[in-house]
Amino acid sequence: xxxxxxxxxxxxxxxxxxxxxxxxxxxxxxxxxxxxxxxxxxxxxxxxxxxxxxxxxxxxxxxxxxxxxxxxxxxxxxxxxxxxxxxxxxxxxxxxxxxxxxxxxxxxxxxxxxxxxxxxxxxxxxxxxxxxxxxxxxxxxxxxxxxxxxxxxxxxxxxxxxxxxxxxxxxxxxxxxxxxxxxxxxxxxxxxxxxxxxxxxxxxxxxxxxxxxxxxxxxxxxxxxxxxxxxxxxxxxxxxxxxxxxxxxxxxxxxxxxxxxxxxxxxxxxxxxxxxxxxxxxxxxxxxxxxxxxxxxxxxxxxxxxxxxxxxxxxxxxxxxxxxxxxxxxxxxxxxxxxxxxxxxxxxxxxxxxxxxxxxxxxxxxxxxxxxxxxxxxxxxxxxxxxxxxxxxxxxxxxxxxxxxxxxxxxxxxxxxxxxxxxxxxxxxxxxxxxxxxxxxxxxxxxxxxxxxxxxxxxxxxxxxxxxxxxxxxxxxxxxxxxxxxxxxxxxxxxxxxxxxx
Numbered sequence: 001x002x003x004x005x006x007x008x009x010x011x012x013x014x015x016x017x018x019x020x021x022x023x024x025x026x027x028x029x030x031x032x033x034x035x036x037x038x039x040x041x042x043x044x045x046x047x048x049x050x051x052x053x054x055x056x057x058x059x060x061x062x063x064x065x066x067x068x069x070x071x072x073x074x075x076x077x078x079x080x081x082x083x084x085x086x087x088x089x090x091x092x093x094x095x096x097x098x099x100x101x102x103x104x105x106x107x108x109x110x111x112x113x114x115x116x117x118x119x120x121x122x123x124x125x126x127x128x129x130x131x132x133x134x135x136x137x138x139x140x141x142x143x144x145x146x147x148x149x150x151x152x153x154x155x156x157x158x159x160x161x162x163x164x165x166x167x168x169x170x171x172x173x174x175x176x177x178x179x180x181x182x183x184x185x186x187x188x189x190x191x192x193x194x195x196x197x198x199x200x201x202x203x204x205x206x207x208x209x210x211x212x213x214x215x216x217x218x219x220x221x222x223x224x225x226x227x228x229x230x231x232x233x234x235x236x237x238x239x240x241x242x243x244x245x246x247x248x249x250x251x252x253x254x255x256x257x258x259x260x261x262x263x264x265x266x267x268x269x270x271x272x273x274x275x276x277x278x279x280x281x282x283x284x285x286x287x288x289x290x291x292x293x294x295x296x297x298x299x300x301x302x303x304x305x306x307x308x309x310x311x312x313x314x315x316x317x318x319x320x321x322x323x324x325x326x327x328x329x330x331x332x333x334x335x336x337x338x339x340x341x342x343x344x345x346x347x348x349x350x351x352x353x354x355x356x357x358x359x360x361x362x363x364x365x366x367x368x369x370x371x372x373x374x375x376x377x378x379x380x381x382x383x384x385x386x387x388x389x390x391x392x393x394x395x396x397x398x399x400x401x402x403x404x405x406x407x408x409x410x411x412x413x414x415x416x417x418x419x420x421x422x423x424x425x426x427x428x429x430x431x432x433x434x435x436x437x438x439x440x441x442x443x444x445x446x447x448x449x450x451x452x453x454x455x456x457x458x459x460x461x462x463x464x465x466x467x468x469x470x471x472x473x474x475x476x477x478x479x480x481x482x483x484x485x486x487x488x489x490x491x492x493x494x495x496x497x498x499x500x501x502x
Contacts, residue, residue: 001383004029004164004177006151006204009039010127010369011351012183013134014086014376015340017093019181019383020141027144027175029166031199034147035135037185038196038352039369042127043237043304044110045097045120046090046373047366048083051107054115056080063367066112066267067360068490070217075357078338079367079374086373087119094133097121109242110365111265116242118366124237124302130369149173150463151184151203154211154347161211161346167463179346181379182208182334183372186352187474189467191327192424192431195224195235199467204353206470208334209477214343217332218474219482220361220491223436224328225271229285230312233326236288236305238365241265243301245290247275248320250282269362269491272325276436279324287320325436329368331359331491332481340379348379361490421453423468426475434479437495443483450476 001024005016008030020026030036050056059080064071091097097119098106109116121129138145148168155163155174163176184204188196209215225247226236241247241264249255259274260266266274278286290298295317299306309316334342334349336356342349351372358371419425429449433442453472460466488494 001025001179002177003027003179003181003383004175005181005183006030006164007037007183007185007351007353008034008135008138009037009183009185009351009372010130010134011353011372011376012181013131013138014373015181015183015348015350015380016143017134017137017141018377018380020143022380022383024380024383027146027177028138029146029149029151029164029175031150031184031203032148034138034145035131036197036199038188038200039127039372040131041195041197041235042130042369043124043235044239044366045108045118045126046087046130046369047113047118047364048080048087048370049105049107049117049119051116054117056083058114059083059117062112062114063358063364064360066362066364067358068362069360070489071360072357075338078378079358079371082374082377083370086370086377089377090130090133090373093137095121095129097126097129098123108239110238111241111271112262112267112364113242113366118239120239122303123300124239124304127369150466151207152466154180154207154344156211159345161344167466179348179383181340181348181350182353183349183351183376184353186330186333187471188327188330189423190427190430190471190475190478191221191435192427193227193233193324193326195227195233195326195328201467202330202470202474203467204349205333206473208342208344208347208349209473211344211347213347213349214335215333215477216335216355217361217481218330218478219485220331220359221327221435221478222268222329222331222363222491223272223325225268225275225325226288226323227326228309228312228314229322229324230314234308234312235326235328236309236321236323237302238268240288240290240302240305243290243293243297245288245293247271247323248287248289249278250284250286255286267362267490268365269493273436273493275323275325285322285324288316288323289320290316291318291320293317327431327435329363331355331361331363336375338378339382340375341382348382350376350379361492421456421468421472423471426450426453426468426471430475430478434475434482437493438482439495440483443479446479447476447483450479
């Protein structure tokens with residue numbers, strides 16, 4: 001079978017390698033260079049190694065609890081049951097996870113985990129180690145790799161996906177195939193502040209939407225609690241808090257306990273909202289205090305963070321450092337079954353592009369790399385049967401908005417008060433109205449403005465214009481999904497209606 005994998009993070013690379021090893025003819029197409037994307041920036045590690053008193057069942061329970069009861073139990077069971085095999089595979093492919101002198105894997109703990117079960121590499125450079133190993137493995141195969149190719153759309157025939165249209169060096173190039181595996185990552189650049197690298201603009205999800213695939217749970221956007229208050233955005237791993245660091249206000253008080261009994265180790269959505277509220281109340285950033293760990297331990301366990309903080313003028317071993325939340329991970333995406341199949345025959349989705357059901361309303365830390373490895377392998381194994389009928393298991397797709405655009409955009413024009421479209425304007429709108437703290441009025445305003453921008457949009461030609469079109473589409477779907485979910489749950493949090501803006 002001919003297979004095209006789009007994307008080269010852990011999910012795409014794993015899918016490509018497994019498909020190749022199963023005898024398929026594999027082409028891998030990626031937007032940037034091979035290995036670019038979010039995987040290489042992951043710090044914390046891979047959850048799924050269980051020590052004394054821990055088990056896959058406990059991992060599953062923690063995942064379900066973090067997901068606020070909306071995780072798919074069957075998908076969570078698949079995740080934790082396949083964890084040992086996928087971590088062993090990463091080791092076999094050359095990932096040197098950190099070990100104790102006696103050879104045991106060192107295990108870290110992060111927020112909302114009941115046990116230390118997270119393997120890491122290079123202290124806080126797990127994603128980079130994984131990306132390097134998997135890229136090297138792909139380079140040593142006959143997998144055909146095309147770099148710097150932008151996914152424009154999926155090619156459809158008789159309701160099935162049979163290829164992709166890409167933009168390469170300013171030229172449109174079509175490739176036909178028997179199956180497509182989307183592994184294009186999330187959409188962090190919907191927001192003014194994000195941990196995601198440039199280019200994370202939801203291209204695969206947008207292409208799937210245009211082709212008619214079911215997409216769900218876009219309202220669940222995870223904001224990482226601790227980003228260093230310094231440009232460009234730099235994530236300070238949750239594992240730092242797992243080692244004992246604390247979050248303090250301007251008086252040195254551990255304020256997160258006001259919100260949750262687990263304090264700094266509460267689920268990410270809880271901690272992020274507590275930080276946002278406290279920072280607003282005191283008019284300055286909150287601080288992460290890791291001084292109790294000492295300079296030697298910080299340098300050994302978190303060498304990347306230690307280096308970057310010092311390069312930016314912070315001595316985190318001697319004083320607390322300022323932190324703030326930023327958009328980090330999309331729990332929703334293209335709806336799949338347990339083997340990565342979407343609602344379109346011939347189309348698979350894996351990694352952050354997919355809505356597997358694992359994360360529910362809030363992702364448990366260090367489950368993302370594991371999900372990419374587990375479901376990337378499963379999608380490759382399912383290629384022999386890519387066309388069975390499949391329907392969304394638990395939730396319907398986000399509502400389509402095309403029929404609303406004309407009426408609502410006309411209303412916005414008549415009322416006035418919105419600026420013309422730029423990517424920065426969209427990102428500010430999403431941050432203000434579809435971010436950490438949402439209101440009914442804010443969501444309604446965001447939808448009106450986004451749809452007015454869509455109505456005025458022209459056909460994209462360049463990569464940047466295609467990215468903007470994708471972000472506009474996903475912004476409309478995300479804001480609409482958030483407005484349709486009328487109760488707060490997990491990462492979707494509604495506050496009292498805000499006053500009308502003057």
